Amino acid sequence: MTPEQIRKDLASFGAFGKKGVGYHVAELVNNISQILGLDRKWNIAIIGVGHLGWALANYRNFASLGFHLAALFDQNPAIVGQLINGVDVLSVADLETTITSRNIQIGVIAVPAGEAQAVADRLVAAGVHGIWNFAPVRIRVPDDVQIVSEDLSVGLSTLSYHLRRQVP
Amino acid sequence: MTPEQIRKDLASFGAFGKKGVGYHVAELVNNISQILGLDRKWNIAIIGVGHLGWALANYRNFASLGFHLAALFDQNPAIVGQLINGVDVLSVADLETTITSRNIQIGVIAVPAGEAQAVADRLVAAGVHGIWNFAPVRIRVPDDVQIVSEDLSVGLSTLSYHLRRQVP
DNA sequence: TCGTGTGAATCCTTTCACAGCC
DNA sequence: GGCTGTGAAAGGATTCACACGA
Numbered sequence: 001m002t003p004e005q006i007r008k009d010l011a012s013f014g015a016f017g018k019k020g021v022g023y024h025v026a027e028l029v030n031n032i033s034q035i036l037g038l039d040r041k042w043n044i045a046i047i048g049v050g051h052l053g054w055a056l057a058n059y060r061n062f063a064s065l066g067f068h069l070a071a072l073f074d075q076n077p078a079i080v081g082q083l084i085n086g087v088d089v090l091s092v093a094d095l096e097t098t099i100t101s102r103n104i105q106i107g108v109i110a111v112p113a114g115e116a117q118a119v120a121d122r123l124v125a126a127g128v129h130g131i132w133n134f135a136p137v138r139i140r141v142p143d144d145v146q147i148v149s150e151d152l153s154v155g156l157s158t159l160s161y162h163l164r165r166q167v168p
Numbered sequence: 169m170t171p172e173q174i175r176k177d178l179a180s181f182g183a184f185g186k187k188g189v190g191y192h193v194a195e196l197v198n199n200i201s202q203i204l205g206l207d208r209k210w211n212i213a214i215i216g217v218g219h220l221g222w223a224l225a226n227y228r229n230f231a232s233l234g235f236h237l238a239a240l241f242d243q244n245p246a247i248v249g250q251l252i253n254g255v256d257v258l259s260v261a262d263l264e265t266t267i268t269s270r271n272i273q274i275g276v277i278a279v280p281a282g283e284a285q286a287v288a289d290r291l292v293a294a295g296v297h298g299i300w301n302f303a304p305v306r307i308r309v310p311d312d313v314q315i316v317s318e319d320l321s322v323g324l325s326t327l328s329y330h331l332r333r334q335v336p
Numbered sequence: 337t338c339g340t341g342t343g344a345a346t347c348c349t350t351t352c353a354c355a356g357c358c
Numbered sequence: 359g360g361c362t363g364t365g366a367a368a369g370g371a372t373t374c375a376c377a378c379g380a
Contacts, residue, residue: 004351007362019362020358036325037332051223058219061304065324105335106327129335130327136229146330148323155316156233157204159274159298162314164205167273167297172373175340187340188380 038066043104044132045071047119048111049079049089052134056110057084070102092119099126106130113137120147206234211272212300213239215287216279217247217257220302224278225252238270260287267294274298281305288315 010016016031017023033039044067046053053072062069072089074080082089090098098104107123109116109131116135123131124145133139133149141147178184184199185191201207212235214221221240230237240257242248250257258266266272275291277284277299284303291299292313301307301317309315 002351003361005349008350008364011363015363017362018358019356020360022361035329037328038325040332042328042331051219051226055219055223059320061321062324065321066328067324105331130331132323132327144334146327146334148327150318150320150323152227152318153229153233155300155318156230156235157206159300159314159316160205160210160234161203163210163273163298164208166312166314170373171339173371176342176372179341183341185340186380187378188338190339 033066040066042067042106043070043102044068044106044108045073045099045102045104046108046110047073047092047095047123048109048115049074049076049082049084050110053108053110054084056108056134057087067106070104071098073098095122096126099123099128104128106132109133109135109139111135201234208234210235210274211238211270212236212274212276213241213267213270213272214276214278215241215260215263215291216277216283217242217244217250217252218278221276221278222252224276224302225255235274238272239266241266263290264294267291267296272296274300276300276302277307278302 007017013035014031016028030039044062046056046069049057049072053074057069057072069085069087072084072087073092073095074089075092077091080089080091099107105128107120107128107130109119109123111119113135116133116137117139120131120133120139120141124141128145130146131139131141131148133147136151136153139147139149175185181203182199184196198207212230214224214237217225217240221242225237225240237253237255240252240255241260241263242257243260245259248257248259267275273296275288275296275298277287277291279287281303284301284305285307288299288301288307288309292309296313298314299307299309299316301315304319304321307315307317
């Protein structure tokens, strides 16, 4: 990225630098954090503690971005009750009550594709405002609920596209 | 997306439709697969069989996109030798020889951040052409090696940005 | 009539150029 | 001298409009 590009991008949110000096880094980080809403705390819950959910539960960068892992849910009785990264795994039966009691704003879907929409519907009904979806399906939510889907096939297709001619 | 948008996008790779009729879906899918290089087979290896690597090894969509899981590597002796999704876990000591013998073109990095660059270097030296990186660090590779990084903090920041005003 | 392919017009983003400031 | 902020110019992408074909 060019310097002008970065200046223009920042300019669309305000003027954060000092002419002739530059940007005060710590201040700029704060400003960007505010722009992204990372200055506040978000309570998240992971639904589905298979390998993927487990990996996400151990993701270290959550905290530094202001995300607090507030609950884990699974339907497998063998997993319910376990402690992962200091958080206990609850039964999905307790989804709605826990989302309310622990003030959870974001739900992370890490269940198999076939169950993803049903989980999303329950999350929305329970009052979640955002969904981070890892299941490889398109999920429908009301307009006032934000959804971000991590689609792994995009990354693989990108690799494949660039390798296509390069590799014999 | 608008219809014109899609027509223009496709037009930059050729003319795939019939005027007055539309697109023959099966044919179009084939054409797009060719454009993306998904019509050929890619052999991939996952390095790091923690929860994340394990989850990736069980990712069902690999095959349908033409990706064949050809090897798994871990440094933990307790995991080496196990069979996951029909693929045996090898010691990372065997990385170089296996990449050659199994004709692996793409390496998937699922190791902790601190080891990611070292693994990437070994993959590149062993002749891998593409790297799919899940470690939360920026990885340096030569220009002729393609790299795609899955940065989870982007998705979370996107959610946070949109929820910022909406949520009290 | 409906849908693709495509030049032309429009819109938006990036780059250039430079004033202002330390 | 070096760096930000910002109008102006240039470059790209999207939308419009329509020719063409089934």
